[in-house]
Amino acid sequence: MMRKPTPHGVSRRRFLQLSGQGALLTVLAGSGLRQALAEPLTPQCLQYPQPSCHEIRLLATDGFMSLPGRRRGADNGVYAFGFRGVLPGETFAGAEVLIPKYKFQVQWPSPILGVDKNSTLYITMTNLGFEIRPDLDDAHSVHWHGFRNPNSIFDGVPEVSIAVPPARDFPYFYRPRNEGTYMYHCHFEDTEHVQLGMDGIVYIKAATPAAAPFLGRAYDNDSNTTRFHRQFTLLLNEVDPAPHDGLRDIQEFIWSNYKASYWLINGRAYPDTIVRDQELASYASGDFNLPFAGLPPDPDLGFSQPVSSLIQVTAGETALLRFVNLGYEQHAMQLLGPRMRVVGHDAVFLGSQVYETNTVYIGPGEARDVLVTAPSFSLAQAVLEGTIADPAGRPYNRYWLRNRNSQRLVNGNQPGLGGMVTQMWVYPAAASLPAQPGPNVTV
Numbered sequence: 435m436m437r438k439p440t441p442h443g444v445s446r447r448r449f450l451q452l453s454g455q456g457a458l459l460t461v462l463a464g465s466g467l468r469q470a471l472a473e474p475l476t477p478q479c480l481q482y483p484q485p486s487c488h489e490i491r492l493l494a495t496d497g498f499m500s501l502p503g504r505r506r507g508a509d510n511g512v513y514a515f516g517f518r519g520v521l522p523g524e525t526f527a528g529a530e531v532l533i534p535k536y537k538f539q540v541q542w543p544s545p546i547l548g549v550d551k552n553s554t555l556y557i558t559m560t561n562l563g564f565e566i567r568p569d570l571d572d573a574h575s576v577h578w579h580g581f582r583n584p585n586s587i588f589d590g591v592p593e594v595s596i597a598v599p600p601a602r603d604f605p606y607f608y609r610p611r612n613e614g615t616y617m618y619h620c621h622f623e624d625t626e627h628v629q630l631g632m633d634g635i636v637y638i639k640a641a642t643p644a645a646a647p648f649l650g651r652a653y654d655n656d657s658n659t660t661r662f663h664r665q666f667t668l669l670l671n672e673v674d675p676a677p678h679d680g681l682r683d684i685q686e687f688i689w690s691n692y693k694a695s696y697w698l699i700n701g702r703a704y705p706d707t708i709v710r711d712q713e714l715a716s717y718a719s720g721d722f723n724l725p726f727a728g729l730p731p732d733p734d735l736g737f738s739q740p741v742s743s744l745i746q747v748t749a750g751e752t753a754l755l756r757f758v759n760l761g762y763e764q765h766a767m768q769l770l771g772p773r774m775r776v777v778g779h780d781a782v783f784l785g786s787q788v789y790e791t792n793t794v795y796i797g798p799g800e801a802r803d804v805l806v807t808a809p810s811f812s813l814a815q816a817v818l819e820g821t822i823a824d825p826a827g828r829p830y831n832r833y834w835l836r837n838r839n840s841q842r843l844v845n846g847n848q849p850g851l852g853g854m855v856t857q858m859w860v861y862p863a864a865a866s867l868p869a870q871p872g873p874n875v876t877v
């Protein structure tokens with residue numbers, strides 16, 4: 435069942451011949467780690483020709499994450515597992531190339547996967563093994579949680595399927611049919627591997643385009659009620675550092691003792707949540723800005739937590755917030771300001787059941803599609819009110835998006851505000867925010 439770590443049964447020479455027939459196109463924005471690349475014209479797609487065929491590469495490995503009070507650079511980071519993406523040109527590289535480069539370079543959250551409805555999709559996952567625990571020969575798998583037409587061999591549940599041992603890879607095959615927001619995670623020893631960080635957001639794009647200035651829509655057949663200008667994926671998790679430290683130190687953890695002390699959005703706790711992409715390299719308070727040893731300080735490649743949770747939007751625009759909860763607690767996310775319009779639960783369009791609220795309740799393993807239209811805010815108002823400006827000099831109005839449980843607005847035993855809270859920055863039209871090239875891209 436397992437194949438050698440070579441490019442998918444097509445010889446390298448044959449693959450180079452085939453790929454010479456057309457350029458490898460990057461169909462998604464981002465350079466592969468914040469958001470996974472989906473590359474067309476792959477060996478699998480050529481071998482079994484299908485319309486709209488794409489391939490994504492994921493790598494499973496370990497490393498250290500940086501949370502407030504547990505900074506990676508201070509040698510006290512939080513031990514973690516996770517999936518990584520690859521850089522352009524590496525989608526079909528063998529494990530012998532990827533292990534020396536990416537092993538021990540874990541990232542949170544796993545890459546955002548945005549895929550086309552009715553496409554043919556291969557996700558090839560390679561297990562790079564663990565650097566800190568070479569004694570563990572844990573396998574990994576990819577489970578697309580909520581996928582509507584699963585085939586057990588590609589569903590990632592190891593007890594009824596297969597899992598991928600170290601230094602091996604496996605191509606998962608999907609036909610995404612139902613648009614909406616989902617999640618994926620490792621299903622091997624899943625309580626441990628999900629808590630350790632092997633989870634991410636996958637969404638299926640609606641097939642019907644939305645006319646400019648809209649960027650897209652959340653659902654097809656929506657009577658134009660789910661159109662949005664910008665989109666943000668928000669992965670909710672909690673972390674109890676004890677099992678992370680136990681794994682690092684070869685100590686057993688009793689899971690009924692689980693007690694979280696960090697609450698995260700996209701793998702970050704406030705104030706890290708609102709750090710923008712271009713601030714990563716100079717962010718003084720954190721150490722997730724430290725480049726990994728041996729890797730260049732590339733904004734996507736070099737950082738352990740590359741996905742910002744800051745929501746930036748122009749007044750009057752609609753933002754799509756794709757909430758996913760892969761923690762073990764229910765969360766209630768409250769937006770202090772404009773009302774939220776909940777249009778989807780677990781990748782199902784609510785239609786006549788769409789509701790407005792200021793608090794979104796979301797249980798473990800659940801997803802919510804939420805639209806927020808930014809309130810009006812003019813440059814004149816900004817000047818009049820002496821509003822704060824971002825580092826580029828653009829004035830903005832600020833709304834808090836927070837967990838409504840105050841006990842989850844802390845970072846361990848650190849004083850002050852922390853945890854599962856971020857902000858929505860609303861800019862006047864005159865600020866001319868650039869169009870968003872991909873989800874969660876901040877300016």
Ligand SMILES: [Cu+2]
Binds near residue numbers: 620
């Ligand atoms: Cu795993």
